[in-house]
Amino acid sequence: MLRPVSHHLQELLHHHGALRPGHTVFRSGGHSDGWIEKGSVMRHPRVLEEVARWQAAQVREAFPAVTLLVGAPACGAVLATLVARELDVPVAYVLTDGDLRWHRMHEPEAGYGVVYIDDLICTGEGSRLVVDFLRTQGQEVLGVSAWVSRAALPVPLVTLLPASFETYVAAICPLCREGEAVQHVDVRE
Ligand SMILES: [Zn+2]
Numbered sequence: 001m002l003r004p005v006s007h008h009l010q011e012l013l014h015h016h017g018a019l020r021p022g023h024t025v026f027r028s029g030g031h032s033d034g035w036i037e038k039g040s041v042m043r044h045p046r047v048l049e050e051v052a053r054w055q056a057a058q059v060r061e062a063f064p065a066v067t068l069l070v071g072a073p074a075c076g077a078v079l080a081t082l083v084a085r086e087l088d089v090p091v092a093y094v095l096t097d098g099d100l101r102w103h104r105m106h107e108p109e110a111g112y113g114v115v116y117i118d119d120l121i122c123t124g125e126g127s128r129l130v131v132d133f134l135r136t137q138g139q140e141v142l143g144v145s146a147w148v149s150r151a152a153l154p155v156p157l158v159t160l161l162p163a164s165f166e167t168y169v170a171a172i173c174p175l176c177r178e179g180e181a182v183q184h185v186d187v188r189e
């Protein structure tokens with residue numbers, strides 16, 4: 001019997017040392033009891049390819065009408081291309097430094113059924129901006145696919161794994177209240 005993908009990803013993240021438990025303060029201001037260092041996976045194309053395959057299977061099932069995948073440079077674009085290869089659909093990149101815009105590699109016409117591909121969603125702010133951009137471009141946003149998300153989004157969201165760590169608002173962080181020393185600071189997940 002096939003095991004759920006979540007077990008595979010959890011094991012893979014653990015195996016590659018990507019899980020970083022401990023009192024964490026994000027650059028965005030939130031607190032957590034740990035974080036995921038995605039570079040541990042991203043830097044190994046063969047490993048990333050395997051994760052992309054799992055992600056493609058989930059996208060195919062959740063969003064069968066998909067005709068275009070979108071990713072944001074750098075890691076998100078590489079990932080979107082690997083997932084798109086599995087699904088045999090085209091890919092486009094949205095540049096998110098400054099005003100959002102298409103990368104000139106592909107400025108798609110309106111009317112695609114788009115899934116935005118991401119790795120880790122922390123606050124969800126970046127994903128929401130991309131979804132808004134896609135809609136202004138006349139694209140039908142079917143949903144978002146990510147490995148793990150700490151945030152809810154205003155569109156359907158599928159993930160490979162439930163959130164591995166808790167997320168706290170800084171002012172009411174239970175670890176701070178218990179006087180636990182911060183182990184990871186200025187983290188961008
Ligand atoms: Zn705290």
